[in-house]
Amino acid sequence: MKFVDEAYIEVAAGDGGNGCASFRHEKFKEFGGPDGGDGGRGGHVWALADENLNTLIDYRYSRRFEAQRGEHGKGSDMFGAKGEDIVLKMPVGTIIRNADTGEVMHELLRPGEKILLAKGGDGGFGNLRFKSAINRAPRQKTPGHPGERFNLQLELKVLADVGLLGMPNAGKSTFIAAVSNARPKIADYPFTTLHPNLGVVRVGPEKSFVIADVPGLIEGASEGAGLGHQFLRHLQRTRLLLHIVDLAPFDETVDPVAQAKAIVQELKKYDPELHAKPRWLVLNKLDMVPAEERQARVKDFVKRFKHKGPVFEISALTREGCEPLVQQIYQHIAATREAEKPTVQTDPRFDASRDPAPPDPTADDPRFRD
Template identity: 45%
Template sequence: MFVDRVLVKVEAGTGGSGQTSFRREKYVPMGGPDGGDGGRGGDVIVRGDRNLTTLLDYTYRDSWKAERGQHGEGSNRTGRSGDDVVLPVPPGTIIRDSRTKELLGEVMEHDDTVLVAKGGRGGKGNAFFVTATHQSPREWQPGEEGEMRTLELELKLIADVGFVGQPNAGKSTLLSVISAARPKIADYPFTTLSPNLGVVPLSDHRSFVVADIPGIIEGAHEGKGLGLQFLRHIERTRLLAFLIPIDAMDWQAELDQLRHEIASYSEELAAKPYCVVFSKLDLLGEHYIPEIDAGAAFGLYAISAAGRMGLDTMLDGWWRQLLAMRAIAEQPLKDAQLLP
């Protein structure tokens, strides 16, 4: 089961209290205060784990609490700090406070960490309060309480190329042919009910990641069909491939409708580089690219996933576009290195 949004209650550990203690030792009549400080409460940390692909585990357990700090002891012994609690999540997870909607952080890579609830500070023991005029203090501090939050964890898949198309446009079939992924494929709408990722291998050890997203229908930006579930995931892709079956009634109208849904949901998403892929070319038996107004598309491709037609040209075009985007992204870093 693919789970991409969960609510999780977390509570950091409370700090240990300080101790009131006086040194009691034979032949030492004026031992003085020696109460130690309390230990720090454990933190709650979210950490990226590349071995995870879903938030399913958090549907079985939705409450996590870090260990509290131990109280201080005599002989100036500080209490042991509480252990942290680490919540593993898939890369691509956004963490928000569910009440305030504050963005607490994003986990983008393996081992990325975000502190989501800070443990309480340990209280001071009476040894801390000694002064020249107050040599036998009995004061002590209680430990501070740890932070409590209800987190909203939302997973947005990270892929280089995202497939955009209506149900039965051939997205899952294409994914199964160009990668090792094996999504469910059937001849009825919404066969794909959850996103699927696949790694596309090329020659010379080159590869990139593609995402097969549930089909988009008119009104998807308003939540119709699988709507917002689809659009949330497509946000993280670097470029879009609009798939239009060659047997569509009106190629131009279908492309315009898909682009309209994308733009209505997010202008940033609509500004991503995109191409148009005409699928199911095997229905014609010949190579044919329809003439349509594709706007600023970086390429028009006609393919048959089932017949293995036109795939190499399409994959090469995707790779060249990804390289161009990478070069643009790296240029500011190179310019910064050249500055004195």
């Protein structure tokens, strides 16, 4: 399936049905009075976070979504039926913006999260609503209210715990294939990876984390060179970055230190907050370095690169050093998750989490307040 992480759509909620002006006509009831019902509510447009989706391909070609309008009111005290709602399933991690103003309307961060995109119009009042002791035969009725309409920009930022950085052909795809269930395309030429790959790393029973591989970066990526700059947004929600370096490039004239420094500079130009995330250095392809030269080459790289964080030496192809690295990553992720948990203390006798009720998407929406 083609990976699509941006789309533009138009959503339109249903209009409300019109109210009806009608009077009861029955035998022996000459003045039966008003019996015109209200119009039905127009259908809402909802967005639902679906953990089984990982692309916005469904919204690349179908761009307009319109809910059903409410039925008009009828005589004999019959109210119009409400319009049918529509639910748009989107990947977890989707950001929904108003395309006209650029304002962020919603972010889908939890599987099963459901939010209202466009509210259906309320139905109009029939003349039954206007009956009073003074006005015994009202002929007033009101039209239905129009439903909300928006032009939306959908942007997907994948949710991953760990993100991989590196030049093309640094071995990122080989690494994610070695430690996770992902099976990306692997070849001996640059830019093999054309879209982000996600993999789940199993450390033990109920112990896992998600790792994301994006296309490799090259110098000038922040200005649009190469492919990686298009997908750096997918690293903005990660908790840890792994900077993978090819310690044994095919071209002996290439300096791995200069390449690594170029990656760091491009990261800083693109997003200072992304540059400030914890970043570990992973020196890859040690199997291609003679055993007697490994320590000297690693020591020289670390000295020239001046990296202050942890440094790991691995071979993704032979999986040498991968298991200790995975264990260290999980410990870091687990500690970060624990630190992010809320510290609010609750009385266990009144802990609602033991039997949680499904959240009401309209509870905090001002459009549903009286």
